[in-house]
Amino acid sequence: MSIRHGLLALLAAGPRYGSRLRTDFEARSGGTWPLNIGQVYTTLSRLERDGMVAQDDVDAAGRALYALTEAGRAELRAWYDRPVERAGPPRDELAIKLVMALGADGVDVREVVEAQRRHVTRALHDHVRQRAEALARAPEHPEEMARLLVLEQLVFQAEAEVRWLEHCEARLLRFTREEEPPPQEQPGA
Known part of the structure; x- marks a missing residue:
């Protein structure tokens, strides 16, 4: 992300x-990706260092306000224009677990697979329930669309994993x- x-x-x-950026990010992503406030300020610091944001002013409470610079606008446009790279396969803990279990003594890989399937199936049912709730609220609350899109991605990912x-x-x-x-033939058969 x-x-x-x-x-x-x-x-x-x-x-x-x-902290407003943190709240808005979490709201926009439907609460699926919580952010640590430290991540926000570290990222703002780097963006400021790279000339993409600048401290614009302070609000009435004395909090520093950050604003997008022209370089930041150009970077944002470039980000929207370029596809998300899926070049190298990500390190997937489940795939690593299964390949390691194949050669491990005393590990039944089928049990590992079954335990994961049960877990993902429960998560899938939860995502489907949340999606239905978001769909029911969406007509009156257009902001639910972001949450709905994220939940649908989670549903599709869980279905693919199953x-x-x-x-x-x-x-x-x-x-x-x-x-x-192959089974041995019995003598005299």
């Missing part, structure tokens, strides 16, 4: 102070059947 670009996008609407786990289970079953020696 690009906190950097998310903050630039929020600042495009006008100057804001750090499908992959089912594939892994089928692959493991075929593999173990291929490794089993």
Whole structure:
């Protein structure tokens, strides 16, 4: 997730102070990606260093307001224009766990797969329930659209993970059947 670009996008609407950026980011992402306030100020510091934001003023409470610079606007436009790179496969803890379990003594990989499937299925049901709630609220609350899009991404990711786990289970079953020696013929049969 690009906190950097998310903050630039929020600042495009006008100057804001750090904790307001945090609140707006979490609201815009439907509360799915909570931000630590330290992340916000560290990112603002780097954006300021890179000339993309500048401290504009202070509000009535004495909080520093950050504003987008022309360089920040150009970077934001470039971010919107370029596709998100999916070049290298990310390190996925589940995939690493399964490949390590394959060679581990005393570990039944099928049990690992099944435990993960149960977990993801519960998460999927929760995402689907939350999506239904967001859909019900969306007509009266247009801000629910952001949350709805994030929840739909989570639903699709969970569905894909369940499908992959089912594939892994089928692959493991075929593999173990291929490794089993053929049954011996009984003498006199």
